[in-house]
Amino acid sequence: MTAEVKAAVYPPPAEDEGRDGLLGWLLTIDHKRIGLLTIGTALLLFFFNGAIALTMRAQLAQPNQDILSPQAYLQFMTMHGTGMIATTITPLALGLGVYLVPLQIGAPRIAAPRTTLLGYWFYVAGAIMLIWGFLTPQGAQSGWWGYTPLSNSMYTPGPGQPLWVAGFFLAATGMILQGVTTLWTIFRLRAPGVTMMRMPVFTWAQLVTVLMVVAAFPALLAALLIIVIQRFDPGLGASNAWNFAYQELFWFYGHPVVYVMFFPFVGCVAEALSTFSGRRFFGYQGTVLSLLVFATGSMAVWGHHLFASGQEVNDYFSLTSIMLTIPAGVEYFGFLGTILGGRLRYTTSMLFALAFIPQFLIGGLTGILVANPTIDYQVNNSYFILGHFHYTLLAGSFFGFMAGFYLWFPKATGVMLREGLGKLHLVLLVIGTNTTFIPFFFLGMRGMPRWMATYPSGAGFTTLSLISSIGAGIIGLAMLVLLWNIYVSARFKKLAPPDPWRGQTLEWATSSPPPRFNFNLAYPVPKVRGYAPLFDLRERARGEQARGEQVRAQQAAEGR
Amino acid sequence: MPFRNQFAWLFGQNTTIAWVVFGLVCFTLLVAIALSWWRRRRGRPASDKAESNRLELGYVAALTGMVVFLVISSFAANGKESADPPVTYRVQVTGYQWCWRFSYLGTPLAVSGQCGGAQLPVLVLPAGQPVELQVTSSDVVHAFWVPYLRYKTYAYPGHVNKFTVTMPGTGKWIGRCAQLCGVYHYEMDFWLQVVSPAQFSQFLTNGGHLR
Numbered sequence: 001m002t003a004e005v006k007a008a009v010y011p012p013p014a015e016d017e018g019r020d021g022l023l024g025w026l027l028t029i030d031h032k033r034i035g036l037l038t039i040g041t042a043l044l045l046f047f048f049n050g051a052i053a054l055t056m057r058a059q060l061a062q063p064n065q066d067i068l069s070p071q072a073y074l075q076f077m078t079m080h081g082t083g084m085i086a087t088t089i090t091p092l093a094l095g096l097g098v099y100l101v102p103l104q105i106g107a108p109r110i111a112a113p114r115t116t117l118l119g120y121w122f123y124v125a126g127a128i129m130l131i132w133g134f135l136t137p138q139g140a141q142s143g144w145w146g147y148t149p150l151s152n153s154m155y156t157p158g159p160g161q162p163l164w165v166a167g168f169f170l171a172a173t174g175m176i177l178q179g180v181t182t183l184w185t186i187f188r189l190r191a192p193g194v195t196m197m198r199m200p201v202f203t204w205a206q207l208v209t210v211l212m213v214v215a216a217f218p219a220l221l222a223a224l225l226i227i228v229i230q231r232f233d234p235g236l237g238a239s240n241a242w243n244f245a246y247q248e249l250f251w252f253y254g255h256p257v258v259y260v261m262f263f264p265f266v267g268c269v270a271e272a273l274s275t276f277s278g279r280r281f282f283g284y285q286g287t288v289l290s291l292l293v294f295a296t297g298s299m300a301v302w303g304h305h306l307f308a309s310g311q312e313v314n315d316y317f318s319l320t321s322i323m324l325t326i327p328a329g330v331e332y333f334g335f336l337g338t339i340l341g342g343r344l345r346y347t348t349s350m351l352f353a354l355a356f357i358p359q360f361l362i363g364g365l366t367g368i369l370v371a372n373p374t375i376d377y378q379v380n381n382s383y384f385i386l387g388h389f390h391y392t393l394l395a396g397s398f399f400g401f402m403a404g405f406y407l408w409f410p411k412a413t414g415v416m417l418r419e420g421l422g423k424l425h426l427v428l429l430v431i432g433t434n435t436t437f438i439p440f441f442f443l444g445m446r447g448m449p450r451w452m453a454t455y456p457s458g459a460g461f462t463t464l465s466l467i468s469s470i471g472a473g474i475i476g477l478a479m480l481v482l483l484w485n486i487y488v489s490a491r492f493k494k495l496a497p498p499d500p501w502r503g504q505t506l507e508w509a510t511s512s513p514p515p516r517f518n519f520n521l522a523y524p525v526p527k528v529r530g531y532a533p534l535f536d537l538r539e540r541a542r543g544e545q546a547r548g549e550q551v552r553a554q555q556a557a558e559g560r
Numbered sequence: 561m562p563f564r565n566q567f568a569w570l571f572g573q574n575t576t577i578a579w580v581v582f583g584l585v586c587f588t589l590l591v592a593i594a595l596s597w598w599r600r601r602r603g604r605p606a607s608d609k610a611e612s613n614r615l616e617l618g619y620v621a622a623l624t625g626m627v628v629f630l631v632i633s634s635f636a637a638n639g640k641e642s643a644d645p646p647v648t649y650r651v652q653v654t655g656y657q658w659c660w661r662f663s664y665l666g667t668p669l670a671v672s673g674q675c676g677g678a679q680l681p682v683l684v685l686p687a688g689q690p691v692e693l694q695v696t697s698s699d700v701v702h703a704f705w706v707p708y709l710r711y712k713t714y715a716y717p718g719h720v721n722k723f724t725v726t727m728p729g730t731g732k733w734i735g736r737c738a739q740l741c742g743v744y745h746y747e748m749d750f751w752l753q754v755v756s757p758a759q760f761s762q763f764l765t766n767g768g769h770l771r
Contacts, residue, residue: 070743143740149717150700150742155657240719241625243701277596280610288618308694308703309714316635322627331622332585333616337733339592341607343599359584365578374570377563378710381738382605387637448709449738452746459734537607 015386023164027299029117030516031110031185035099036412038120038178042091052076053474057436061469063457073453074141075160079134079173081144082164083555085257086171086413087127089393092401093264094175097182097206099147100413103507104203106191108517110182119177123321126171133163140164143451145254148246149237152230162231169224172217174187174252191506193528197288200505200531201274201281202404204288208295209260215299216256219507223249259298261393263291264330265400265480269353272403273335275501276350277342278533286335290327297324303470307376320524323412328364332357347501352403354432360396363388366441384444387437394475395433402482409489410496414512421485435471439464442450497524504532563725566637567710573633577626646723647692654682655695655715655737657703658744664764665694671768676747683752684734684770686760690726703739706752712738726756 009152013032025033033292056076059067068076100108110116133140138158142151146168154480186199186207199207226246229236234310236242274281301324303317344350370376379385402425410416443464448455456460507514510523520526528535599606641689650665659675671683685691695704695716707711713721737748755763755770763770 069561070746074740074743074745141742145740147701147740155742158731216742237700238717240716243716244719275605279606279608280770281613282617283616284610285611286616308712308721309716311716311719314638315635318638319631322630325630326620326623330620331617333619336585336588336592337612340595340754341589342596343604343606344590344593344596352588357589358582361582361585365581369571369578372570372574372634372637374563374566374631374634374641375574377641377712378567378571378707380712381705401726447705447734447736449705449736449745453743454746531680 019218027117028478029113031102031113031116032040032412032514032518033096034110034113034116034120034384035095035097036180038091038095038098038123039275041120041124041127042088043087043094043494045083046092046302048131050320050476050539052080052125052481054472057469057472059171059454060452060465062466063233063455063459063462065454068453070453071138071141074143075134075139075521077451078140078143078164081138082168083127084131084393085261085297087123087519088259089261089397090175091123092473093177093209093261093397094266095406096264096401096530097210097451098178099204100408100507101182101203102185102189103411103503103518104200104348105186105189105515106506106519107185107189108519109189110181111134111188112181115177119174119181122170122174122177124172125176126167126169129170130162130167133160133167136160137290139232144370145250145252146224146227148230148243149234149500151227152234152237153232153235154234161227164225165227169221171222176213176217179217181483183210183214191528193478193533194506196495197285198531198533200267201270201284201287202264202505203262204291204544205270209263210299212263212295213259216253216260217524220253220257223253229338230378244309247304247306251305252299254305255302256295256298258389258392259295260391261395263295265356265404266291266512268404268407269335269400270338271505272353272407273338273342274458274532275407275503276345276347276353277339278345278502279342280504280535281334282341283334283338284531285328285332290330290334292329294324294331297327304376307373308380309519313422318371322368323370325368329447330362341386346519347424348405348417348419349403349406349501351423351426352406355426356396356399356403359430360392363391363393363396366391377537379444381450383440383448383450387444388438388448389435390437390440395437399429402426407501408507409507411507411512411514412498413490414496415489416494416500417489418485418498421481421494425478425481425485428481432471432474432476432478435474436468437471439468439471443468495521501513502538504535506533562643563649563709563711566640570633570637574630577630581721593761596756612668645690646688647724647749649686649691651683651685651691652696652720652763653704653715655697655704655741655748657699657742658737660704660737660748661734661748667764669764669768675749676744681750682770684751684760685725685727685752685754685764686769687727687730687754688756689760690724691759692722692724695721695723700741701739702737702741702748704735705738706733708733708752714739730754730756 041055059065113375136159139160143154149155223246270281301321304313304321307314406417406422443461446460447463494513498511510519526533526537590728636700652663652665655660660681661672662752663670693712695715702715703712704715716735732751735750735752737745
């Protein structure tokens with residue numbers, strides 16, 4: 001490595017080195033701290049929005065209940081949906097990238113760290129405004145879709161809905177900023193030797209994620225402006241063009257965002273599977289290609305949310321949506337190929353990754369079902385769809401996140417989590433998610449629409465709803481076990497070595513937690529010859545050892 | 561009334577495929593766990609084969625074949641649903657916050673009711689005769705859904721969505737609003753009642769009363 005390259009890769013000015021305490025965190029330009037702030041804030045909001053969901057499940061456990069008034073139910077439902085998507089799962093997805101991408105590509109920092117921090121603060125401001133709107137008497141009541149004219153000032157007066165618009169807008173803008181800086185980091189700051197085709201699967205997943213953020217999120221900002229315009233002139237809500245334009249723009253964001261909330265967790269699962277299978281990820285090139293195809297295709301499927309609108313080209317969107325089976329299938333074959341050849345180690349992270357495979361698959365396969373207009377006409381906007389996307393998001397993506405959380409927690413904090421509590425968390429979460437969301441499919445088939453604040457007793461929804469509510473309670477319990485695990489691990493510290501799992505990617509070559517500029521003289525960036533550099537090094541070391549033994553054996557045989 | 565048949569056919573076909581795929585993936589997971597156990601017992605290392613282009617092309621081809629099949633099925637079912645027979649009656653279905661109004665076009669008759677009570681509005685249709693439903697809204701977006709029909713369509717203000725139903729026999733089924741439309745969205749239930757053609761003519765002429 002020449003001196004010039006070194007200077008480019010390790011810029012020494014340590015402007016905020018040494019600054020610590022609260023201010024050191026809130027004004028940090030260290031991507032690790034920004035990433036942890038983003039993930040931490042999103043996890044806090046996960047508990048908040050989860051508590052809201054539990055309240056809704058309590059309301060729906062029995063027919064004709066009055067725990068939440070119909071109005072309050074809609075406010076809770078709007079907060080749960082918008083909160084989970086805009087201020088929880090999306091920031092979890094992008095925050096992981098802000099934390100991990102520079103480490104995985106051997107970079108000392110993130111590109112434009114102040115912009116990344118600004119993205120975090122936009123996101124926090126957005127979350128505060130959403131919750132602020134939620135706390136106003138009327139709140140926002142038009143769901144996370146915010147369809148006009150329901151969301152305009154004629155049908156939802158009061159400050160709650162405008163605060164929802166502002167909050168959603170700010171949170172999305174913040175995510176665009178974090179996405180852009182992650183993208184630029186990948187393009188400009190890779191360590192020598194880290195070519196594009198030597199980036200770990202997780203970093204590739206982040207790359208396609210942020211490409212979708214950049215391409216799709218601005219459409220949401222445009223859509224939200226339609227609500228703003230209609231709030232000034234609600235008469236426009238009588239014209240189909242203003243409402244349908246909103247729906248098109250909203251779903252142009254609304255579909256890619258579900259893959260934004262999916263790919264980073266596919267990346268987590270891929271890293272966990274290959275690490276704990278003790279081998280390289282199978283079919284790396286095919287998986288990378290499939291991620292790119294998937295991201296491109298995801299921009300062309302939004303219309304399947306409008307099959308029942310009577311104003312959409314249904315065959316076209318059915319074609320594009322079903323076609324996504326190909327890249328999704330390639331990724332699944334990559335997962336299965338990896339574990340089929342592996343010697344598996346059943347850590348909590350690995351178990352979450354393994355559980356992700358069948359659990360997400362339920363969401364994926366029902367997704368293919370609803371890509372058929374004929375099936376969608378029936379199940380769209382029913383509990384069947386709720387079942388479908390809660391399987392993708394909670395039973396799927398969130399399991400992927402937890403696989404990553406248990407994998408990288410020691411790296412980020414320097415402290416090991418308790419494996420036993422982690423496995424209890426997993427078991428409870430598997431039971432909880434399935435008990436909650438399997439009944440949703442049957443409720444949908446029985447004709448239960450979404451967004452119902454309550455339901456009559458004779459409609460045949462009671463038993464299934466009750467089972468689902470019990471499941472939601474189990475999910476709540478599982479998440480308390482996670483909190484307990486974090487508390488116990490922080491209170492009675494078991495320190496983490498740099499590489500507790502025999503990791504394969506560059507973040508495991510540095511200390512836990514990594515130093516301010518990620519790598520230093522004590523922990524340099526090793527030579528990168530492939531997409532699993534640490535695995536390559538171990539393999540070569542084993543090879544050299546074996547050759548050495550062979551030579552020694554030969555020398556002994558020759559009697560020297 | 562093609563929706564029920566097409567839905568039953570396609571849903572059955574798709575769920576069968578889905579179950580097979582789900583079963584195969586779960587089986588593969590178990591195989592991987594068994595293989596790993598076997599490797600550990602024999603002291604064998606993990607496989608060092610990180611790719612197999614022939615296998616990868618094979619599964620891409622298999623996936624593509626499946627997609628072609630699924631797309632053709634989707635188009636076939638959707639094409640059969642778009643066929644519009646000549647209609648005998650036209651009924652305008654208007655959603656509003658928070659109930660429904662059914663106007664029998666060409667007659668002065670328009671019926672409604674009270675959603676959220678015992679007096680749900682009833683959409684009365686004749687058996688065996690194709691009827692065009694024109695779904696629209698007078699305020700926010702609603703959706704007209706009769707689960708028994710296996711069909712729903714959005715009701716937009718300033719736009720009419722048309723579809724044709726031919727109900728084979730008499731009966732009474734629940735219908736619901738399937739788009740969030742405000743506080744009493746959950747109360748927007750109605751009945752779809754199918755009567756004999758003779759009863760239907762009477763219904764049209766005596767001001768919307770069924771005997």
